[in-house]
Amino acid sequence: MNNPFVSLSKKNSYLGIDIGTASIKLVELALVNGRVQLKNYGSLEVKGHLDKINEAIQTSSLEAIDHETVELLVTLINAVRPETKEVIASLPAFSAFTSLVELPDMPDQETSQAMEYQAASLVPIPIQNVHLDWSRVGRGQDAQGAKQQRVLLIAVPKLQINKYQNIFRQAGLNLKALELETVALARVLTQKDASLTLIVDIGARSTTISIAQNGFLLHSAQADFAGSSLTQAVSTGLSINVQRAEELKKQKGLMGKGGEYEVSTLMLPYLDVILNEAKRVKDSYEKTHSVELARVIIAGGGANLLGIETRASEALQIPVVKAEPFEGTVVYPQAIAPILKQLGAPFAVALGLGMRNFNK
DSSP states (O other): OOSSTOOSSSSSSSEEEESSSSSSEEEEEEEETTEEEEEEEEEEOGGGGGOOOGGSSTTTTTTTOOHHHHHHHHHHHHHHHSOOOOEEEOOOOGGOOOEEEEEOHHHHHHHHHHHHHHHHHSSSSSSSEEEHHHHHHEEEEEOOOOOEEEEEEEEEHHHHHHHHHHHHHHHOOEEEEEEEHHHHHHHHHTTOOOOOOEEEEESSSSSSEEEEETTEEEEEESSSOOOHHHHHHHHHHHHHHHHHHHHHHHHHTTTTOOOGHHHHHHHHHHHHHHHHHHHHHHHHHHHHHOOOOOOEEEEGGGSSSTTTHHHHHHHHOOOOOEEOOOTSSSBBOGGGGGGGGHHHHTTTTHHHHGGGGGOO
16 A cells, blocks of 8 residues: 555445544445445444543554554454455544645646645654645635635654554455545535534544535544543542443433433533534634634534533534434445434444545
């Protein structure tokens, strides 16, 4: 795999594998009679991350724990038993440097050269130590009428790329390409949709806040508070272990009454930190680009917190919905239709990854 961001060959089926800080999620997609079908899915969670940070699969130090991750991948593959070994896998947003650059409109080859020049001043580590990628996310004109293009620059340390290549090779899988989780989310949640969208992806250990439109990532930011922050707040506040706190969080969410109301009041300060950061990103982008965002989509496991859409809508003052990436995207077995609303938000990145080569 010379360029880790480019799939050089097309197949009829792929695995989208999302390696998060506390879980691995997988979807198997296949092209059947011209339509993309969900053939299989699976998830494996690491419960220990609730107690100790070193039991997370990966951390914000840009490290994926090789041996443990290989074992988890093999366990998940053996349980799901997919028919393909071709993989598009996620890179965590915190592992990359991204920047939206405006340039005069020019052919691809000249744009590539320009982006290498831009990267020298934008990327905070030596260029020889990173893999560079770029995607054109829009075209327009400047105030003088000259043709312009907006280009998203992505730089990922080569050490991180090599680590992922080794993990998938040891797991017996054929890694076709790597892609930022934020890019995969932008694709699956805003494809062919011109609505300027704020995506708040609440994971276990971190929250990614991004802006997307027409399937393209335009901006990305990070917040340290996430799902485990809410769990720890309940655990500490009620003097219970974190496993029980996690159960209460999932059962009660923000909808408790009476004695149950205490669960939500313990979580709200931490949730509000996430929402305040999302509002800061939203307001800053709107001011800088003289635009207005149309909606918010909440993804990740945190999107299943009961009552979160109402709280987020009040904080952000625009419509908020939970991610439902399967609807209108793939053909799926009707047997799983009743649980798709719960599966959708946590599996959005994996689905976006699996869809990558079918959208080209």
